Amino acid sequence: MRFTYVTLFPNLISPYFEDSILKRAKNNKKIEIDFKNPRDFTKNKHNKVDDYQAGGGAGLLMYPQPLCDLLNDLKKKSPHVHIVFPTPSGKPFRQIDAKRLAKKEHIVFVSGRYEGIDERVIEEYAHEVFSIGDYVLTGGELASLVMSDAIARNVKGVLGNENSLDEESFEDGVLEAPSFTKPNIFKKSAIPSEFLKGNHAIICTLKKEMSGLKTKYFRPDLFLRNVKGK
Numbered sequence: 407m408r409f410t411y412v413t414l415f416p417n418l419i420s421p422y423f424e425d426s427i428l429k430r431a432k433n434n435k436k437i438e439i440d441f442k443n444p445r446d447f448t449k450n451k452h453n454k455v456d457d458y459q460a461g462g463g464a465g466l467l468m469y470p471q472p473l474c475d476l477l478n479d480l481k482k483k484s485p486h487v488h489i490v491f492p493t494p495s496g497k498p499f500r501q502i503d504a505k506r507l508a509k510k511e512h513i514v515f516v517s518g519r520y521e522g523i524d525e526r527v528i529e530e531y532a533h534e535v536f537s538i539g540d541y542v543l544t545g546g547e548l549a550s551l552v553m554s555d556a557i558a559r560n561v562k563g564v565l566g567n568e569n570s571l572d573e574e575s576f577e578d579g580v581l582e583a584p585s586f587t588k589p590n591i592f593k594k595s596a597i598p599s600e601f602l603k604g605n606h607a608i609i610c611t612l613k614k615e616m617s618g619l620k621t622k623y624f625r626p627d628l629f630l631r632n633v634k635g636k
């Protein structure tokens with residue numbers, strides 16, 4: 407899997423790949439990353455990438471030409487890229503999208519800064535437009551990283567133990583059941599006794615019940631959508 411980040415600030419993104427699981431994945435060539443800067447595609451003297459909003463409005467927007475030249479160049483070199491624009495007005499990014507996108511060969515994340523990107527660029531180039539939550543970030547870089555992390559861990563060979571993908575939150579549309587390790591008693595609170603007896607069928611039933619209850623309590627929206635309807 408290759409991730410290309412189109413950003414004015416590559417240093418916001420690159421350090422994330424210098425540690426832990428994604429560092430290993432990069433070293434093992436399970437994922438490759440690169441960066442393209444719209445400023446390198448400007449044609450004006452001061453390498454300006456932003457301009458005033460048509461019709462007024464606070465803040466500046468990234469204007470089309472540098473981004474379009476950059477994306478045309480990318481598409482010419484890699485015709486099969488999948489282009490994603492993070493923006494607060496996109497559709498919600500979910501685990502099911504992370505799994506689906508993990509099967510792509512090459513994903514391009516286009517990060518806006520200032521007040522965002524001229525809408526016509528998004529219309530012309532976006533295969534998908536995602537929001538990572540109902541809040542506004544200072545730019546698309548963090549959202550691109552969040553999505554690429556969630557996608558990367560679903561790419562074959564990135565996680566050491568692929569079984570861990572089957573039991574985690576959002577598989578089957580529910581939150582993961584609570585899990586415990588040593589000590590058996592911590593601050594007067596004990597691990598559920600069945601967990602210590604080793605009967606895997608009973609533990610599995612118990613975990614399913616806990617997972618349903620946790621989903622109902624913390625995420626009634628998910629519970630109504632996925633559990634009640636079953």
Ligand code: ADE
Nearest residue numbers: 492493494537538543549
């Ligand atoms: N850019 C700024 N805020 C964002 C959000 N919530 N999701 C995706 N991209 C963003």
